Amino acid sequence: MKAVRILSRNIRDSFKSVFRNFSLSLASITCITITLVVVAFSIILSYNVNNFTTEIERDVTIVTFLNVDIDDEGRQTVLKEINKLDNIAKVEYESKMTIANEMMESSDVYKNIMSSWTEETSPLQDTYLVKVKDIERISETADQISKIEGVSTLKYGEGMVDKLVSVFDMIRKVSLVAVVALIIVTAFLIANTIKITIFSRRREIDIMRLVGASNINIKIPFVLEGLILGLLGSIIPIIITTYGYVAIYDKMDGQVFSSVIKLVEPTPFVYEISILLVIIGMIVGMFGSWRAVKKYLKI
Amino acid sequence: MNLIAIKGVSKRYPNGVNAIQNMNLTIEKGDFVFVIGSTGCGKSTLIKMLYREVKPTKGSINVGGIDVAKLRNSKVYKIRRKIGVVFQDFKLLQKSTVYENVAFALEVLGLPKDEIHRKVLKSLELVGLKHKAKNYPHELSGGEQQRVAIARAIVNGPKLLICDEPTGNLDEKTSMEIMGVIDQVNKLGTTIIMVTHDTKIVEKMQKRTILLDSGRILKDYAKGTYKNEGRKNTK
Numbered sequence: 001m002k003a004v005r006i007l008s009r010n011i012r013d014s015f016k017s018v019f020r021n022f023s024l025s026l027a028s029i030t031c032i033t034i035t036l037v038v039v040a041f042s043i044i045l046s047y048n049v050n051n052f053t054t055e056i057e058r059d060v061t062i063v064t065f066l067n068v069d070i071d072d073e074g075r076q077t078v079l080k081e082i083n084k085l086d087n088i089a090k091v092e093y094e095s096k097m098t099i100a101n102e103m104m105e106s107s108d109v110y111k112n113i114m115s116s117w118t119e120e121t122s123p124l125q126d127t128y129l130v131k132v133k134d135i136e137r138i139s140e141t142a143d144q145i146s147k148i149e150g151v152s153t154l155k156y157g158e159g160m161v162d163k164l165v166s167v168f169d170m171i172r173k174v175s176l177v178a179v180v181a182l183i184i185v186t187a188f189l190i191a192n193t194i195k196i197t198i199f200s201r202r203r204e205i206d207i208m209r210l211v212g213a214s215n216i217n218i219k220i221p222f223v224l225e226g227l228i229l230g231l232l233g234s235i236i237p238i239i240i241t242t243y244g245y246v247a248i249y250d251k252m253d254g255q256v257f258s259s260v261i262k263l264v265e266p267t268p269f270v271y272e273i274s275i276l277l278v279i280i281g282m283i284v285g286m287f288g289s290w291r292a293v294k295k296y297l298k299i
Numbered sequence: 300m301n302l303i304a305i306k307g308v309s310k311r312y313p314n315g316v317n318a319i320q321n322m323n324l325t326i327e328k329g330d331f332v333f334v335i336g337s338t339g340c341g342k343s344t345l346i347k348m349l350y351r352e353v354k355p356t357k358g359s360i361n362v363g364g365i366d367v368a369k370l371r372n373s374k375v376y377k378i379r380r381k382i383g384v385v386f387q388d389f390k391l392l393q394k395s396t397v398y399e400n401v402a403f404a405l406e407v408l409g410l411p412k413d414e415i416h417r418k419v420l421k422s423l424e425l426v427g428l429k430h431k432a433k434n435y436p437h438e439l440s441g442g443e444q445q446r447v448a449i450a451r452a453i454v455n456g457p458k459l460l461i462c463d464e465p466t467g468n469l470d471e472k473t474s475m476e477i478m479g480v481i482d483q484v485n486k487l488g489t490t491i492i493m494v495t496h497d498t499k500i501v502e503k504m505q506k507r508t509i510l511l512d513s514g515r516i517l518k519d520y521a522k523g524t525y526k527n528e529g530r531k532n533t534k
């Protein structure tokens with residue numbers, strides 16, 4: 001009961017303080033807003049990039065062409081050798097006749113040309129469709145497969161995939177660094193705001209100490225003030241994120257360039273981000289004010 | 300019974316000033332004690348040690364059963380709740396009313412609203428300011444502001460009221476009115492320690508009086524024995 005009374009009094013006072021020093025509070029709130037917008041942007045980017053990567057990974061296949069004159073036994077040996085490699089997720093066999101049939105089904109032009117081909121006359125090659133576990137090691141794995149006896153040639157993203165993946169990786173790392181840097185700057189700015197609040201309330205603090213308010217009781221209003229700044233600062237980023245992302249998603253039809261690269265669906269994604277933004281805002285606000293309280297209250 | 304027991308206490312500030320030197324002093328419960336002496340003799344340092352604003356360098360200080368000298372920073376509030384303090388400059392919140400100023404002392408302790416209301420009105424009545432509860436400090440005279448400060452200091456029923464030159468900013472007539480209020484508080488059972496320059500007041504009140512000089516007790520006049528020995532106000 002007593003704790004509730006003290007807390008409710010403190011919450012009231014903290015709100016008052018936020019609005020009493022409004023220009024100062026506004027600076028902090030603006031800073032949190034900017035930070036959180038960038039944080040939101042980074043999260044959305046990272047999440048989507050992550051999504052792209054898994055989608056692409058799922059799609060990338062090393063098409064392993066076997067020698068034209070290979071026999072059943074040779075095919076089995078190649079399969080065994082491939083399966084011995086450690087980065088292999090799945091291997092599927094596609095004979096030259098299957099490929100021809102698929103092609104003929106897809107177009108009449110092919111049908112005219114290919115319908116006369118037989119097992120012996122077909123210029124196509126039998127293939128193994130290999131999927132890897134770790135896309136970043138795909139070139140290494142491809143290299144190993146190409147050395148297997150009976151394998152003629154390989155085909156996969158030809159460097160495109162690795163490049164794309166490493167670009168994605170880079171984007172993630174850069175945005176992470178930017179977010180961390182911005183959060184630190186914001187925490188400092190909040191600490192500064194709280195510092196000025198502390199100085200403007202020096203007399204009040206002195207009296208509180210004099211009449212026997214406990215230290216935690218003296219600190220609470222300032223930490224609460226930081227928390228309120230964080231909360232207020234997260235409002236605009238949440239609105240921007242929620243409406244912005246849904247709009248972009250709808251506009252782009254949920255994909256980038258081609259249907260292979262899909263955007264993360266807005267729900268529940270935007271809600272999760274919103275909650276995350278509120279939490280980050282509050283933590284940064286409290287952390288900043290806690291620093292100021294520790295440094296300038298000296299109790 | 301002793302409310303305060305000071306044993307072998309010295310205070311040396313970091314700048315090397317020895318403000319209090321090997322002091323021994325006891326003060327009885329319910330007593331009224333003046334502390335006088337020239338500027339810089341250590342009066343404020345002495346009372347600041349009682350409410351643990353300053354920590355002694357040596358010795359022990361017991362106030363109402365609490366060993367103040369050993370009190371950790373985080374526990375200081377415990378002694379503050381037993382002591383009321385009044386200063387020369389009142390230390391009121393200018394943006395709050397008289398009522399709010401007094402209530403503030405109880406709000407920060409988390410007391411229920413009706414209890415706060417009752418105690419604040421009782422306290423304001425004691426200092427004769429109930430009718431100005433809704434006024435702001437700047438609407439009051441110096442004497443009235445000091446009475447608000449006294450009301451705030453005693454609102455939680457402290458065992459000890461410490462006054463550091465409470466009449467320093469007031470004229471003679473107002474000073475005597477304030478002394479009347481403090482005496483009234485004393486008669487209701489609160490122990491008083493009052494630092495002052497004003498020997499006229501001390502002579503008139505005839506209470507136990509401790510004369511300090513360079514951080515030492517030069518004289519300890521028992522109740523009713525103080526006489527201004529040809530010295531002017533020690534200002």
Ligand SMILES: Nc1ncnc2c1ncn2[C@@H]1O[C@H](COP(=O)(O)OP(=O)(O)O)[C@@H](O)[C@H]1O
Nearest residue numbers: 312314316318337338339340341342343344345
């Ligand atoms: N915080 C402080 N730091 C250093 N010296 C101090 C401090 N406070 C008081 N002093 C010194 O200690 C001595 C006693 O001061 P004080 O107790 O305030 O005397 P009084 O109240 O009798 O005028 C003075 O010489 C003063 O300069």
Ligand SMILES: [Mg+2]
Nearest residue numbers: 342343344463
């Ligand atoms: Mg002094």
